[in-house]
Amino acid sequence: MVTGKKSKTGERIAIAILGFFSLAWVFPIFFTVYESFRPYNDTTKDGYVSLPKHFNFDNYWNALIQSGMWRYFINSVEVAVPAVLITLFLASMVAFVVSRYSFKFNIALLMIFTAGNLLPPQLIFIPIFRLYLHIWVPTIINENNVLYDTQLGLILIHVAIQIGFATFVLSNYLRTIPKEISESALVDGASVWAHYFRVILPLLRPALASLGVLMTTWIYNDFFWAVVLLKSGSKRPITAALSNLQGEFFTDFNLLAAGAVLALLPTLIVFFVLRRQFVAGLTIGSTKG
Amino acid sequence: MSEIFEDGISRRSVIKGSIAGAGALAVGGAIGGATEANAATRALTVSLGSNQSDPAAVKNDNAWLAAAKAAGFNIKLNRVDHNTFQNQINQYLQGTPDNVFNWFAGYRMQFFASKGLTTSINDVWAKIGSQFTAGYKNASKGLDGKYYFVPTGWYPWAVLYRKSVFAAAGVDASKIITWADFIAACKVFQAKGITPIAFGDKGGWEAMGTFDFINFRTNGFKFHMDLTAGRVKWTDPRVQKTFNNWKSIFPYQSKNALDMNWDDATALLINKKAAMQVMGAFAAGNFKDPADLADLALFPFPQIDPAYGREAVEAPIDGYLLSKSAAKNASASKALAAFIGSTAYASAIAKVSPTALWANSNMPKPTDPFARQQVELVQSCKYIAQFFDRDSRPDFASPIFSNALQKFIAGGDSVAIAKDLQAQWDALPPA
Structure with missing residues (x-):
């Protein structure tokens, strides 16, 4: 008792x-x-901690349509979707090789991929910025003919940063799948490509889905690289463009709040709709490694 | 810098005939000989980096961009919010900068000019020079004596107050001349339960205005400029005199200064919870109600040492610079620089912002009473400072100096802070 x-x-x-x-x-x-939901004039008069006099969607309208925030959502999609797809594609290939073939540099390869993740971006952004200024791209992509200030550059850096973690997770996940499946595929005469595309990729599907959800939110939430590697205001993703709602002298914090909520919304929707995949993505492959 | 406003407006009528200005001439020169229309457009295609992200500033930008378009320019605008633009300026200028971009006069311009990141524009000044007074000419030169900068507008810092609040407390702003007068006024407001001086420094830069004023009122303008440029050490005892004078008004400043941005402090003024604020005149933009705006006025920061009186003021000059990329697109970029220096630029903005203050001497005098007060204030001063973060090294002003001021405001020991400032100045890489 x-x-x-x-x-x-x-x-x-x-x-x-x-x-x-x-x-x-x-x-x-x-x-x-x-x-x-409150207009600027109410909060300057009564302070932020006060009961509302007016309560409406004006700030949302202003942020999305008048300030043109909707365009930056498109920019975000243009960066996040290809970055996630390329990352998952490449990472699944590496994971396939390191978990299904044994060769000398197997572990070393996996370690190199993972170790890259440990470097904080603040440490490597100056070299990358300099590098981007020297990488040539055709005029269609950037009239200055350098990778700096292009969405392609942003996609590539996300792929480079995320691929380590994705490979680590996917290879761990593959190790939990019985090797016998692969062996019977080889017995049936599957080539390496057929083995990857027709056996491994379908098996990886749940892991790819979970990881895809997780990476989409990570890349979508990126602010740092977007600020460092882009100079054009019009190319920015939504996270960096949010500061467009701030002025030099004057900031309407109510408008900024509406913008912040809008920018937050996709992440929240992804989380609530795909919560299971989201949590699975965080714990995937952790059962056996 | 003393001559900026001495002969300013009186010369207007003389030059009125050429009001179309150097811009038009320069445009003609750039087109010169191009017979095909598209060749002319190509010749005048310029990329422009704008950090004007306030709604009012965007409106001004659009007004002059329309005028520039009408004058034959094809401008590719890249607008970035002000804070990101300032923070990224180093990368921006070393990367692939736009041909022409928003910047300020002062050390912060000379710093980049001396690093070869900007393009000098002596030939542009040969055309527009007659429309600017000597003070502006000096403010537009790099340390090498070449012109780099095209000034457009300016705004002063002063003590802002509401006429009605002063009248209700029986305080006459025109009688606040000395430091003792100022403190006496503060005591009157404090007795009435009104915060005498609204003060916010959450952003770290706001308090630099107060520091600058107290420093050149206490030690003179020359000392101030020497200190900001590193020619005098922070451990100099005169710096402590400045800090001590500041401490004497601490009891009258907002207590939660580090939790408030400047506009939070201005809101206290708008709501009549505070009596005064040492701030830039741009704060008027936050007075949305016309009745509140009409109630707003300013007086010069009070005198501390009679030897220096009220001879100096902070009045930062805004304008444009040409980046190193302009060298590859020289004729069009320089034509645009000349256009920006002309009255065609200023008149286009004046139509949408009648209270703006212009660097170009050919522009008419403002009619708005608050704007007139600003012109009179600056005309009465012998010396003009650009504000700490423009007069000092950019990498020193923020975050080093801004953090030090926040420490001081939080009650830190000023001797230790000054020692620390000098140590951090010495540790900076050579500029």
Whole structure:
């Protein structure tokens, strides 16, 4: 009885602590959403912590249509979709080789791919910036003929950064799949390509889906590379373009709040609709490695 | 810098005949001989980097861009929000910059000019020079004496206040001349439960205005310029005099300065919760209600040492620079620079922003009372500073100096802060 009582109070304390922290986490988001529905004039007069006089969608309209934020959503899609597809395609190939063929540099190869992930982008952005200024691209892509300030450059850097983690996860996942399947494919006379395309890729499908969801949100949320590798305001993805709503002297924080909520929306939708894949993506391949 | 406004407006009528300005001449020169229309368009295609992201500034930009289009320019605009543009300027200029871009006068311009990241425009100044006073000419030159910059507009810093709040408290702003007058006024407002000085420094740069004023009021303009350029050490005892004078008004400043941006502090002024704010005149843009705006006025920052009186003011000059990429597109870029220097540029913006203040002497005097106050304030001053972050090394102003000021405002020891500032200045790579 005594222990039961004790665990009940312990439970209550745990709930209180958890409740406090979840409130602390959620509060800024709710506050942003709340302010995003209020006009600027109300909040300058009454302060941000006040009851609403007007409550409407004007800020959203202004952010999306008048400030033209919708165009930057398209930019984000143009970067994130190819980057994710290329990353998954290349990573699945490496994962296939390192998990199904044994050769001397097998482990070393996997380690190199993963180790690249450990370098923080702040450390490597200057060399990459310089590199991008020296890589030639045709005029159709950039009239300055360099990779700097192109969406292609942004896609490539995302592929390069994400491929390590994707390879690591996918190769771990492949190790959980019985080798016998591959062996019977080889017995049936499948070539390396047929083995990859017709056996391994279909098997990887659940892992690719989960990883795809995770990587889409990561690349979509990127701010750093978009600011560092793009100079043209019109090419920016939504995360970097959000600062377009801020001025030098004057910032309408209600409008900015609406913009922030809009930018947040795709991530939230992805999370709530594909929650299972999202969580699976985080834990995938962790059962055996 | 002293001569900027001395002969300014009086010469307007004389040069009125040439009001179409150097811009048109330059345009003619650039087209010169091109018979086909598309050849002319190609010749005048210029890329332009704009950091004008405030809604009002975008409106101004669009006004002059339309005028430039009518004058035959084909401008490829690249607009980036102000903060990102400032933070990325190093990469921007070393990467593939636009031909012409927004920038400021002062050390911050000379810094990039001396690194060869901009294109000099002596030939443009040969055309537009007559429309600018000597002060602007000096402000547009690099350390090598060549012209780099085309000034467009400016705004002063001062003590902003609301006439109605002062009247209700029985304080006469025109009588606040000395530091003692200023503190006495602060005490009146404090007794009435009004914050005497609205003050926000969350952004880190806002307090630089107050520092600059107290520093050149305490130690003189020359000392201030020497200090910002690193010719005098921060450990100099005169720096402590500045900090100590500042401390004497700490009790009258907003207590939560580090939680407020400048516009949060301005909101206190708008809501009559505070009496004054040391701020740039651009803060007027936040007074959305015309009745509030009509109530807004300014007075010069009070005198501290009678030897220096109120002889100096902060009035940063905005304008344009030509990047190194302009050298490859020289005739069109320089034609655009000349256009920007002409009254055609300023008149186009004046139509949508009648209260703007112009560098070009041929522009008419403003009629708005607050704008007139600004012109009079600057005309009464012998020296003009560009603001700390434009007068000092960019990499020193932020984050080093901005962080130091925030520490000072939070109650840090000013002697240790000054020592630390000097150590960090010495550790900077050679400019």
